[in-house]
Amino acid sequence: MSKLSLDRFAVSYPKGGMIFCESEHGDTFYLIQHGRVQITKIIGAIEKTLDVLNPGELFGEMAILENAPRSASAIALDAVTLLEFTKQNFELILEGNPEIALRLMKLFSKRIYDQRRRFMILRLPNIHARVADVFLMLDEAQGRPEDDDKSRTFQTTPEDVAHWAGISKEEGRIAINQFAKQRKIEVLRDKIIVHNIHDFSRYVSSQRKAGA
Amino acid sequence: MPKVTSYRAQSIVYFEGDKSSKIHILKSGSVVLSTTDIETGESIRNLVQVGEFFGVGSALGSYPRAEDAKVLKDAQIVVLSVPEFEEIMKKNAKLMLRMLKVFSTQLRDVHSKVQSLLDIDEKQVDVSDSLYYCGEYYFSHENFEHAGYAFKKYLKEYPDGQRASKVRDYLSQITGSMEDSSVPEDSVIDGRSSSSFFEHVDSLGQDQIETKFSSAKEKLSSGDVQQAYTIMKSLVSLDGASEHSKWPEILLFYGKTAYKLEKYQDTVTFLSEFAKNNSTHARVFEALFFIGASYRHLNKKDHARMFLQRSLQFSGIDEDMKAKAKEILESL
Structure with missing residues (x-):
């Protein structure tokens, strides 16, 4: 399909415009053509920026899953033009644009892995094990350091950890404070240090066996 | 250039957990993929068809292999790098679309498994509530455009929703302030009315905690433990829950x-x-009792003994709790 015919699926938003709001139901997803899009989520009493996306990037793709509620908001950071995918035009666009299809395939692969990993976390029987496993997941994502030191530093917050663990912020805070009290982790302003990742790994696998 | 590698029967192409950016196509012979079902723990085996791709997801998403790939009969396997794979795919839109559908089915499948677990555990905070709070957040930060967006969506999705009338109130305030946009910004909501707005929001939050807490207690006394737990789970994730005057009772x-x-x-x-x-809380013995009783179930007898004995040291302990504590202590 030529570029011209793609134009009929393009939508524009002014700077600051809301593309979608967290928790609304949606069945469309987007490819950025021009401008940048800010992904935000209200966590606690703060609207937190999760990501800033550039032209060529896709977002809202979880909408292909039966009209699920949006997990975050998307706001136009500049005047933006987006390609809007719907159930109806989806195949038509992808058939003519293999690069887009390829990009979507990569994104789906990543999401499948993330969801599988989250499932493993949620199957754990208690909140401490879940929190520990979130750190293992983050460790897998950032890859082993060269020197294989057992200490790991994560750019994350207790709220994010709680979200991944499928527990409330308060539960997350309690579990993290208890780990900190046992000197297993250290919580700094914008990062969390796990002193011995292998320790967490042993703990999680013993809990996983106990839960099975 | 893609290269063809020969594998002997019984040899391993890759193990689950390996990291690799190679994609494979079975040219001849026989290969089996085995993985553990994340839900049941059972092992699942799938034969790769001749001409079929394998190891695609982990290579494209750069995550560890999710399965073992083992050769059953001597095989010839084409090994591709990601760019080589991309070149092939670009020329085969139909094939790619087919693969994309397989991926999206897998994603849908694992996503619904995750949701089913979240449902058992939290029943999640009501989505309509979250949409409402989103609007309220933007409103309180004087971002009327985004507040208006969220509130309008609310009315569209939940025209008869619990908060529909409040949402209409907000929307009429927003339209009012939008129409007044020629007047200086700080008079849109003057200092006094905006501070009373915040008080209103604060008291809303506090009331909500009280309301949820009492309804959880009602559920428990009517025997619906799961529902009581679910309500508590959403209560503790509310803003300011841990600052609430009843936080100790909530935790207990x-x-x-x-x-x-x-x-x-x-x-x-x-x-x-x-x-x-x-x-110094009056019911601290109760907490100690339940910690002790939990440790017994967790097979930590020393811990159980210690906490139960501590609970018995409180003179205020209820008679039947005292009896139960003694009973458990004897059984240890």
């Missing part, structure tokens, strides 16, 4: 509800938090 109640659902480790977690910060 939550811990006890978790105990009834046999979530013993969580009981220990919540009640330890309670006991640590409220050592």
Whole structure:
């Protein structure tokens, strides 16, 4: 399909415009053509920026899953033009644009892995094990350091950890404070240090066996 | 250039957990993929068809292999790098679309498994509520455009929703302030009315905690433990819950509800938090009792003994709790 015919699926938003709001139901997803899009989520009493996306990037793709509620908001950071995918035009666009299809395939692969990993976390029987496993997941994502030191530093917050663990912020805070009290982790302003990742790994696998 | 590699029967192409950016196509012979079902723990085996791709997802998403790939009969396998794979795919839109559908089915499948677990555990905060709070957040930050967006969506999705009338109120305030946009910004909401707005929001939050807490207590007394637990779970994630004057009672109640659902480790977690910060609370013996009783279920007899004995040291302890504590202590 030529570029011209793609134009009929393009939508524009002014700077600051809301593309979608967290928790609304949606069945469309987007490819950025021009401008940048800010992904935000209200966590606690703060609207937190999760990501800033550039032209060529896709977002809202979880909408292909039966009209699920949006997990975050998307706001136009500049005047933006987006390609809007719907159930109806989806195949038509992808058939003519293999690069887009390829990009979507990569994104789906990543999401499948993330969801599988989250499932493993949620199957754990208690909140401490879940929190520990979130750190293992983050460790897998950032890859082993060269020197294989057992200490790991994560750019994350207790709220994010709680979200991944499928527990409330308060539960997350309690579990993290208890780990900190046992000197297993250290919580700094914008990062969390796990002193011995292998320790967490042993703990999680013993809990996983106990839960099975 | 893609290269063809020969594999002997019984050899391994890759193991689950390996990291690699190679994609494979079975040219001849036989290969089996085995993986563990994340839900049942059973092992699943799938034969690769000649001409079929394998190891695609992990290579494209750069995550560890999710399965073992083992050769059953001597095989010839084409090994591709990601760019080589991309070149082939670009020329085969139909094939790619087919693969994309397989991926999206897998994603849908694993996503619904995750949701089913979240449902058992939290029943999640009502989505309509979240949309409402989103609007309220933007409104309180004077971002009327985004507030208006969220509120309008609310009315569209939940025209008869619990908060529909409040949402209409907000929307009429927003339209009012939008129409007045020629007047200086700070008079849109003058200082006084905006501060009373914040008081309103604060008291809303506090009321909500009270309301949820009492309804959880009602549920428990009517025997619906799961529902009580679910309400508590959403309560503790509300803003300001831990600053609420009833936070100690909330923790205590939550811990006890978790105990009834046999979530013993969580009981220990919540009640330890309670006991640590409220050592002079009138019901501290109750927390110690339930921590002790949980440890018994967790097979930590020494811990169980220690906490139960500590609970018995309180003169205020209820008679039947005292009896139960003694009974458990004897059984240890």
